[in-house]
Amino acid sequence: MTALLDINHLNITLRSPNGPLRVVRDLTLELNRGEALGIVGESGSGKSMTALALMRLLPRSAEYQATSMAYDGVQLPDLEDAQFYRSIAGPRIGMIFQEPMTSLNPVYTIGRQMTEASVARGLMSAAAAHKKAVTLLDRVGIPDPEDRMSQYPHQMSGGQRQRVMIAMTLMLDPDLLIADEPTTALDVTVQAQILDLLDDLRRERQMGLILISHDLAVVAQRTDRVAVMFAGELVEQGTAQQVLYAPQHDYTRKLLAAVPRLDGTPGRPAPATPRVEDVIVARDVSRIYTARKGLFGPKRDIKALDGVSLSVKRGETLALIGESGSGKSTLARILLGLDHATSGEIDLIGRPIDQIPPTERAAFVQPVFQDPYTSLNPRRRLSEIISRPLMLRGERDSATNLAAVKEMMERVRLPIRLLHAYPSQLSGGQRQRVAIARALVTRPKALICDEPTSALDVSVQAQILDLLDELRDQMNLTTLLITHDMAVVHQTADRVAVMRNGRIVEEGTASAVLSHPTNDYTARLLEAAPRFETV
Amino acid sequence: MTDSDITLAAVELDQTTLLTPGQIFRQRMFGHKGFLIGATLILIIAIVALLAPVLAPHSPFEQSLADRMLPPVWSEGGTWDYLLGTDQNGRDYLSRLIYGTRVSITIGLGAATVGLLIGVTLGVIAGYFGGWADHSISFLLTAQLALPGLLLAMALVFIIGPSIWVVIGIVGVLHWTYYLVVTRAATQRIRSLDFVAAAAAAGASPRQIIWHEILPNLMSSIIVIFTFELGIAILAESSLSFLGVGIQPPTPSWGLMIAEGKQAMFYRPWLVILPGICLFLLVIGANLMGDGLRDITSPEGRNE
Numbered sequence: 001m002t003a004l005l006d007i008n009h010l011n012i013t014l015r016s017p018n019g020p021l022r023v024v025r026d027l028t029l030e031l032n033r034g035e036a037l038g039i040v041g042e043s044g045s046g047k048s049m050t051a052l053a054l055m056r057l058l059p060r061s062a063e064y065q066a067t068s069m070a071y072d073g074v075q076l077p078d079l080e081d082a083q084f085y086r087s088i089a090g091p092r093i094g095m096i097f098q099e100p101m102t103s104l105n106p107v108y109t110i111g112r113q114m115t116e117a118s119v120a121r122g123l124m125s126a127a128a129a130h131k132k133a134v135t136l137l138d139r140v141g142i143p144d145p146e147d148r149m150s151q152y153p154h155q156m157s158g159g160q161r162q163r164v165m166i167a168m169t170l171m172l173d174p175d176l177l178i179a180d181e182p183t184t185a186l187d188v189t190v191q192a193q194i195l196d197l198l199d200d201l202r203r204e205r206q207m208g209l210i211l212i213s214h215d216l217a218v219v220a221q222r223t224d225r226v227a228v229m230f231a232g233e234l235v236e237q238g239t240a241q242q243v244l245y246a247p248q249h250d251y252t253r254k255l256l257a258a259v260p261r262l263d264g265t266p267g268r269p270a271p272a273t274p275r276v277e278d279v280i281v282a283r284d285v286s287r288i289y290t291a292r293k294g295l296f297g298p299k300r301d302i303k304a305l306d307g308v309s310l311s312v313k314r315g316e317t318l319a320l321i322g323e324s325g326s327g328k329s330t331l332a333r334i335l336l337g338l339d340h341a342t343s344g345e346i347d348l349i350g351r352p353i354d355q356i357p358p359t360e361r362a363a364f365v366q367p368v369f370q371d372p373y374t375s376l377n378p379r380r381r382l383s384e385i386i387s388r389p390l391m392l393r394g395e396r397d398s399a400t401n402l403a404a405v406k407e408m409m410e411r412v413r414l415p416i417r418l419l420h421a422y423p424s425q426l427s428g429g430q431r432q433r434v435a436i437a438r439a440l441v442t443r444p445k446a447l448i449c450d451e452p453t454s455a456l457d458v459s460v461q462a463q464i465l466d467l468l469d470e471l472r473d474q475m476n477l478t479t480l481l482i483t484h485d486m487a488v489v490h491q492t493a494d495r496v497a498v499m500r501n502g503r504i505v506e507e508g509t510a511s512a513v514l515s516h517p518t519n520d521y522t523a524r525l526l527e528a529a530p531r532f533e534t535v
Numbered sequence: 536m537t538d539s540d541i542t543l544a545a546v547e548l549d550q551t552t553l554l555t556p557g558q559i560f561r562q563r564m565f566g567h568k569g570f571l572i573g574a575t576l577i578l579i580i581a582i583v584a585l586l587a588p589v590l591a592p593h594s595p596f597e598q599s600l601a602d603r604m605l606p607p608v609w610s611e612g613g614t615w616d617y618l619l620g621t622d623q624n625g626r627d628y629l630s631r632l633i634y635g636t637r638v639s640i641t642i643g644l645g646a647a648t649v650g651l652l653i654g655v656t657l658g659v660i661a662g663y664f665g666g667w668a669d670h671s672i673s674f675l676l677t678a679q680l681a682l683p684g685l686l687l688a689m690a691l692v693f694i695i696g697p698s699i700w701v702v703i704g705i706v707g708v709l710h711w712t713y714y715l716v717v718t719r720a721a722t723q724r725i726r727s728l729d730f731v732a733a734a735a736a737a738g739a740s741p742r743q744i745i746w747h748e749i750l751p752n753l754m755s756s757i758i759v760i761f762t763f764e765l766g767i768a769i770l771a772e773s774s775l776s777f778l779g780v781g782i783q784p785p786t787p788s789w790g791l792m793i794a795e796g797k798q799a800m801f802y803r804p805w806l807v808i809l810p811g812i813c814l815f816l817l818v819i820g821a822n823l824m825g826d827g828l829r830d831i832t833s834p835e836g837r838n839e
Contacts, residue, residue: 333732336736369733377748377752
């Protein structure tokens, strides 16, 4: 029996100003019908490029050669473009992308987008296509599929859109489904559902599945075989069990070691002397946004925070957990002085937050944001970015500022030679180090980290978490850590507060909440966290 | 603590040495053909404008009725005395073109700058503060867009009285809409990014955020619109002069020369073509240089 997909010695070259860049080198892969293959690697390792080459979606500056790239016995590179798009892309190979927010066209209804491909190809009548689309929407778990057909993408949540994307690719009954980081942009609870759905569909329809991800834990659970890529090369390939439990390559071992664990005792050990001093206190804080449609439209209230009370003690790490939209980032913005509470009181070191002047507040608390690609000004050099808080404080002596910047860069382990680099020259992990350096350069007492690692690869995440841990001990920082990742909480938190729909539904020490959650929702969050146990 | 950096970018960075900012800038500048062509054109035109009295073979005002409408030297009947011929009053066309450069460049730069100051200020205010500021400024924009620009300019010049400074002021005041539209949208996008929040959390005031965080990120769009508006302003001056309400004779201006040449256009086409070529070169030079500057100064270095 011939394999469904047979790639031999695939090379992809990208033209760049510094000469050609070989993003994929000598890749050989095979996939059988009904088999699931996981491709794991960090960003830039060439895993997405491989998928894009299969779909002829490579960027214009890229070229590929392969001794063989056969799909079901047909050599893909030999096909004319028109023939390829008519017979392969869509009807035979379907692809799902990472960002469900942008992969559906916002101006067309779900129904039109789902039926378009099959009707335009003349495979089905409009009525038959409509019927099939409704069945498929039902299959992927969209409630009221008939009504949804006439809705627009913005009327759905991220998880629902990703379901629609999956249903849409299934319209043409492909034999191979490529999912490129299908759940990276989604919440944990949704992530688990989508991955289970993909797995079920594959078994049901005997499809081949290529699951691309940077997260080994995600891939290992749902695939038969795993391929690990590093710097464009396939460094290891084997059954999921082999790769997980008996990794051969050094890189795979490092990648495995970097995955945060959910085993062992959760949280950090309790300190010798109990922490008593409350430095951040919120009492019954609510934030209501009033939205208005147009200039004279009716007002509508949205409750982002609904009577939240919490306190953070000096030197401790409080993890605030919840899904997107639960209000945790709004709380962070209020604590940072970027937003105001509609009602309720907030005290920083015993003083109401409205009475503290901005520079004093800045000296006390500093933020680290989620996305290091937007949290650094692209037009400023690292030296300017890191020293900016000092300048704003009125410290204008460039020599002492430079010394402070250099010291901070050493602390966050950034090479000093990057001093005059622009953020665009750095990797995601390095950028996040810059953001941390900027936050700590004024020696604040508290740090508010809003999902500091969720935009980063797993391997980088471990490094950043370790760094934060170390700095916290060195500088005796009080930390409010906002995250949706239970494994991160498990590793770093003293206490945990769980938020849902603008309210705190559970609060307690990390070990208590993680081992014996009393709230349903907390239990669900814990359940959904991807995990694997190694021996 | 695992100190070994296993990320791909780390591997790459260790192997390559980073260029200094100056090196990158030079490399990009000399590697950008469009910029080199545009900058050379603009440089030549600027030198011609500065050295006009030295370069011009005749006075641009001196009339010699015996030598009216002479063709350029390469046509039949042309003389080496008047390289590009003479106009209907017998003035040397080359000298008038050389002096006309001054008017065109002054008006182009002046009007584009006036528009920039108005448009960028309003755009940043509307984009950053939103709410009522945004509503009022957007209303102003709609009102401006509803007015017929050239007609209004004509009326204003007519009322105030024509002079080069009036033309600069009026053309500038009428050409701020592109700046506003682009900077407003860009500011709205940038102000929601995390680095603005980080600056605010570090205690920066709105003024400091606008100057330090937002304006540098608007630079590339502003440069492009500036060069674009530079061309438009020069053409607007030409139109006004052509219609008789711009630069007043006998001051030499390319637009005025085209206007004066139009009566004889079918018999003496060079009277229109020559100033037209000058206009074309200046406008295309400005646009090429603007696009180039944007590419060179952007940290990401696009189009490489």
